[in-house]
Amino acid sequence: MSGAKRGGIEVLSGNDMCVEGALAAGLSFFAGYPITPSSEIAESLSSILPRRGGCFVQMEDEIASLGAAIGASLTGRKSMTATSGPGYSLMQEHIGYAAMAEVPVVIINVMRGGPSTGLPTKAGQADVMQAAWGSHGDYRTAALCPSSVKECFETTVKAFEWAERFRIPVTVLPDEIIAHMRENVDTRCIAEAKPFDRLKPGKPPEEYEPYSYEISKEGAAIADFGRGYRFHVTGLAHDATGFPTNDPEEISRCNWRIIEKVEIARSAFTWTEKFMLEDAEILVFAYGSVARTAKDAVLRLRAAGIRAGLYRPVTIWPFPASEAREVFREARKVLVPELNAGQMAGEIEKYLTRGCDVEKINRLDGEIITPVQIMEAAKALHGRKKAQSSD
Amino acid sequence: MAGRRLSPAIDIEKYLRKRNLPHIWCAGCGNGIVLGALLRAIARSGFRQDDVAMVSGIGCSSRLPGYVDFNTLHTTHGRAIAFATGIKLGRPDMHVIVVSGDGDATAIGGNHFIHACRRNIGITAIIVNNYIYGMTGGQVSPTTPKGSRATTAPFGNAERPFDICLLAAAAGANFAARTTAFHADKLEDLIFKGLGRKGFSVIEAITPCPTCFGRRNQNPTGVDLMNLIREQSCGIEPGGKSEAPAGIRLGVFADRDEKEFTEIYAEMAAGAGR
Numbered sequence: 001m002s003g004a005k006r007g008g009i010e011v012l013s014g015n016d017m018c019v020e021g022a023l024a025a026g027l028s029f030f031a032g033y034p035i036t037p038s039s040e041i042a043e044s045l046s047s048i049l050p051r052r053g054g055c056f057v058q059m060e061d062e063i064a065s066l067g068a069a070i071g072a073s074l075t076g077r078k079s080m081t082a083t084s085g086p087g088y089s090l091m092q093e094h095i096g097y098a099a100m101a102e103v104p105v106v107i108i109n110v111m112r113g114g115p116s117t118g119l120p121t122k123a124g125q126a127d128v129m130q131a132a133w134g135s136h137g138d139y140r141t142a143a144l145c146p147s148s149v150k151e152c153f154e155t156t157v158k159a160f161e162w163a164e165r166f167r168i169p170v171t172v173l174p175d176e177i178i179a180h181m182r183e184n185v186d187t188r189c190i191a192e193a194k195p196f197d198r199l200k201p202g203k204p205p206e207e208y209e210p211y212s213y214e215i216s217k218e219g220a221a222i223a224d225f226g227r228g229y230r231f232h233v234t235g236l237a238h239d240a241t242g243f244p245t246n247d248p249e250e251i252s253r254c255n256w257r258i259i260e261k262v263e264i265a266r267s268a269f270t271w272t273e274k275f276m277l278e279d280a281e282i283l284v285f286a287y288g289s290v291a292r293t294a295k296d297a298v299l300r301l302r303a304a305g306i307r308a309g310l311y312r313p314v315t316i317w318p319f320p321a322s323e324a325r326e327v328f329r330e331a332r333k334v335l336v337p338e339l340n341a342g343q344m345a346g347e348i349e350k351y352l353t354r355g356c357d358v359e360k361i362n363r364l365d366g367e368i369i370t371p372v373q374i375m376e377a378a379k380a381l382h383g384r385k386k387a388q389s390s391d
Numbered sequence: 392m393a394g395r396r397l398s399p400a401i402d403i404e405k406y407l408r409k410r411n412l413p414h415i416w417c418a419g420c421g422n423g424i425v426l427g428a429l430l431r432a433i434a435r436s437g438f439r440q441d442d443v444a445m446v447s448g449i450g451c452s453s454r455l456p457g458y459v460d461f462n463t464l465h466t467t468h469g470r471a472i473a474f475a476t477g478i479k480l481g482r483p484d485m486h487v488i489v490v491s492g493d494g495d496a497t498a499i500g501g502n503h504f505i506h507a508c509r510r511n512i513g514i515t516a517i518i519v520n521n522y523i524y525g526m527t528g529g530q531v532s533p534t535t536p537k538g539s540r541a542t543t544a545p546f547g548n549a550e551r552p553f554d555i556c557l558l559a560a561a562a563g564a565n566f567a568a569r570t571t572a573f574h575a576d577k578l579e580d581l582i583f584k585g586l587g588r589k590g591f592s593v594i595e596a597i598t599p600c601p602t603c604f605g606r607r608n609q610n611p612t613g614v615d616l617m618n619l620i621r622e623q624s625c626g627i628e629p630g631g632k633s634e635a636p637a638g639i640r641l642g643v644f645a646d647r648d649e650k651e652f653t654e655i656y657a658e659m660a661a662g663a664g665r
Contacts, residue, residue, distance in 0.1 A: 029481055050660035055480045060506040064473035067466065067503075071446070071477025074464065075485075079477070097467050225462040225478060226485050228441050232408075232457060234465035243411055243457060244465075 007188045014152040014179040015040040018108050018172060019048070021156025022080050024193035027106075028054040029079040031068035033061055033087060036120045037176045038110035041082040062087035066094035070103050074233065076198075076224030078160060082108035085126055086117060088171075089134070095169045096135030097235045099258055102167035102211065102222065104198060106159045109171050110179040111288075113339075113366045122366030123176040125288055125339040131171045132317045138255065140262035142269055143171040143317040145287040149183045153190070155314065161196035162269070165219035166261060173316070175339060177289035177368065198222060205229045212240035215257060217265045262318060270323055271314040276302065280309025282378045283331040285348055287313050290337050290369050297374035304375075306382050316344065324351045333381050337361035337369045357381060403430035406440065408460050415454055419605075419613020421572030421598025422452050425519050428575055428596075429488075430459065432582035436486075443486045446475040448500060450492035451526045451600075452519035469500025472507045475514050483653035486586065487513065493520040493534040497553050501533070508562035511590040512652040517582065518555055518593060521600035529603030540607040555595045560645035565590030567645040571597040571620045574641070581643075589651035597639055 012020075019041055022030075030049055032042040042058065049056040055072070059065040062083050069079040083091060088109045098105050113119030114126035127134075131143035142162050144155035152174055159170040199221035201208050210231045213220040223229035236244040237251040245251060262269075273291075276298055277283065286294035291312040301308040311327050313320055328334070328351050336345040336358065345360045352358065359381045363369055407430075416422045433443065443461040447453035449468035456463035462485075466474045471489045479487045496504050496518045507514060523541060524530040531541035531548050534555065538547040559567035566588045570577045578596055585592035599605060599616030610616045620639065627642035 029477065031477060047663075050656070050663045053660075055656070057476070057480055059473065059476070060502050063470060064476070064503055064506070067470045067473030068477035068480070071464070071474035072481035073477070074462075075478055075481030077481045079481075093467055094470070225444055225464075226441060226482050230440060230460055230462050232463045232465070234457070235467055236465065243408075 007191060008186070009184050010187050011182050012149055012185050012187070013040070013182045014146065014149045014174045015110070016044070017149050017152040017185060018082070018156045018174065018179070019044045020190050021153040021193070022106070022160065023048065023052070024153070024190050024195065025157045025160035026078045026195040026197065027080055027160070029069060029072035029077040030055070030081065031057045031059050031065040031072070032081045032083065033059055033065050035084045035087045037112055037179055038082045038084045038108060041108055062090040063093060066091045066098075066105065066107065069105050070094060070098050070101075073103050073105050074225045076227070078104075078164065080106040080108065082110070084110045084112050084120075085114045085124070088127055088130060092130070092134040095141065096137060096139060098169040099135070099139035099141060100137070100235050101233045102220070102258065103233070104163040104167050104222070105169050106156070106163050107169060107171045108156065109173050111173055111175040113364065119366040121176070123289060123339055123368065124366065125175050125290065125343070127173060128316060128340060128343040131173055139258050141169050141171065141317060142262070142315065143173050144271070144314055145173045145316050146178055146314065147288055147291045147312065148178070149181060150185050150189065151314065152178065153185070157193050157195070158271070164196055164198040166265065167220050167222055168262065173288070175288045201229065209240045210242045211238060211254065211257070215261045215264055217268055220261065266318050266321065269315045269318050270320040272320050272323060273310070273312040273314065274327065275310040275312065277309035277311060277327065279307050282306060282308040282333045282335060282382060283327070284308060284310045284335045284337070284374065284378070285344070286310060286337050287316060287344065290339060293369055293371045294337060294374055297371040297378065300371060301375055301378050306378060308378055319347060321351060324348065328352050328356070332356055334358045335361065335374065335378055335381060337374055339363055339369065357384065401431045401434045403427065403434060406430045406433065406459050406461070408458055411458050414458055416451060417602045419599060419601040419616070420451070421521065421596065421600070422455065422519060424572040424575050425452065425517065425578065425596050425598060426455055426458065428579040429517060429582055431579045432586055435583050436586045438486050442484070443488065444475070444478045445488045445490065446471045446478065447490045448492070448495040449526070450495045450524070452490055452492045453495060455490045469495050469498070470503060471495070472500060472503040472514065472516065476507065476510075476512055479512055479514055479653060480656070483513070483657070487515070488586070489514055489516040491516060491518055492525070493518065493522065493555070494524045494532040497533045497555060497558070505558065505562040507591050508559050508564040508593070510652045511563055511565055511649055513589050513591070515582070515585045515588070515592045515594070518595045519598055520555060520595050521598045521604060523600050523604040525600045525603045529607060539604070556593065556644035559593040564593050564645055565647045565649055566592035566643070568593070568643040569595040569597065570641050571624060571639065572599060573617050573621045573624070589654065590647070590649055
């Protein structure tokens with residue numbers, strides 16, 4: 001179990017560091033429901049939060065868990081839940097609600113193999129698309145894919161900042177490998193983290209309108225329930241005051257605001273790693289645990305004389321569109337290994353130059369993609385280039 | 392016997408968000424009576440508006456929080472109690488009230504309902520039971536009486552209804568009571584009693600829905616349904632036994648003083664070495 005504040009090198013798991021990240025960010029409310037492979041997060045927080053003046057509650061299901069987290073968030077508490085694929089599916093109802101009602105909340109979704117009950121104890125990257133499009137209607141949210149135990153900490157801290165700043169639901173998507181993997185972490189990061197506290201309304205209660213703020217990269221303020229600001233929150237289309245409306249102009253404003261407030265700050269969400277990309281003739285696009293084997297494959301390919309490079313998004317949503325366009329501009333050979341049937345490969349095709357050769361490596365068997373698998377695919381792709389150029 | 396008037400001295404207008412009126416409810420609907428009783432009970436309880444959070448789900452009665460000047464949260468279908476649980480745990484000092492219909496609370500939200508009873512969390516749930524899904528046009532609900540007609544029970548409801556108060560009592564709520572929109576003063580009293588309880592309290596109000604229930608069941612107006620509710624109402628013996636099992640059994644089904652969840656939680660946290 002996690003929870004100590006030590007400051008030095010320690011062997012910790014990804015789930016441990018999600019917990020540490022949440023606590024460092026100021027978490028004070030957790031509601032959850034048991035599910036493999038995320039349960040360690042709930043277990044840790046059930047022990048830590050009560051001793052810190054926080055609150056832990058195990059709810060009757062995942063729908064209730066996210067509902068309770070949103071309710072607690074409205075009282076001003078930094079709130080979170082943790083789950084895995086099937087639970088994340090149930091939570092989609094309230095992810096849409098949090099997006100529509102603009103209530104900050106963080107979800108840790110430890111990805112396992114799907115669909116349905118799928119592979120509870122094995123790795124998958126099954127929820128990439130669900131993280132962006134899982135709830136009905138149009139909205140924008142953010143999702144982060146850590147590739148290391150330390151990054152579980154960093155992405156969770158960041159998730160809270162974005163949730164609180166932009167009044168959105170934010171998901172951290174460690175896959176099962178990252179969540180259960182243990183590696184050395186310098187825990188000084190825990191004390192060094194800078195929690196972001198949500199912006200408070202600069203107006204007195206009688207002038208306060210929860211949905212009339214100017215959209216900006218700085219984010220939006222929200223008042224707390226029970227502090228003199230008696231406002232209304234609804235999942236119905238609403239006007240600036242928060243009350244339901246049938247006015248097409250107000251409805252439009254409401255629906256576009258929850259999209260534009262994220263779109264306007266898109267560059268602020270961009271968080272990527274570019275590894276040996278400068279002269280790469282084979283670009284590997286990978287995220288999460290797969291990026292670790294991809295990095296190893298890149299090094300080995302280089303040693304074998306093939307100039308490979310890795311482009312790794314940490315933030316997968318909003319997709320780092322403008323940077324990706326730049327990175328892909330010169331790319332002619334792109335390899336996309338994923339522990340799903342090609343969810344992100346479909347997305348990046350929007351940003352590739354026409355004629356770019358895309359090769360996908362997909363596993364749905366719960367096993368990891370090995371460096372050798374990536375190397376073999378890269379070599380085949382490399383060879384295909386030569387064959388084409390000799391035409 | 393000179394009946395007690397409906398707390399005539401209580402000013403409930405200060406609680407209304409008048410800009411949102413008129414309300415959406417049909418003529419003959421019982422929701423307005425529940426709203427009045429609820430606001431009078433809140434006034435009698437002496438709660439500050441800033442300290443009250445009112446949470447609802449989806450349905451006609453769930454529009455109620457939009458009309459009242461508290462911290463108000465209109466959530467998803469069936470989930471009001473889940474959100475309310477987060478509010479109560481986040482701010483145990485606040486008075487958290489849930490307003491929910493029969494379909495909202497006992498069909499899609501049935502699980503949240505029984506678990507809130509089990510937790511005995513300090514929330515007062517007003518369950519407005521009109522025997523039907525009104526907002527969606529009159530479909531059969533978990534409390535539609537057997538044999539009654541609904542748009543999705545055209546030959547009469549084949550299913551047995553839930554008894555919401557017995558369900559709440561069995562699941563562990565500190566307080567569970569039923570009355571009707573006809574008994575408006577009793578409704579106010581029971582809500583007042585529920586608001587004063589520290590644990591989970593359920594006040595079920597049987598209400599007329601002439602538009603969606605009455606029209607399909609030989610009672611097309613609000614007055615018809617009010618008369619029917621009045622005729623069918625009967626008291627319960629202590630312990631929940633009824634002399635007239637076919638009627639609408641009114642009374643207090645659970646009246647306990649077991650410790651409230653957030654208080655237990657605070658003690659546990661203190662004991663854990665906070």
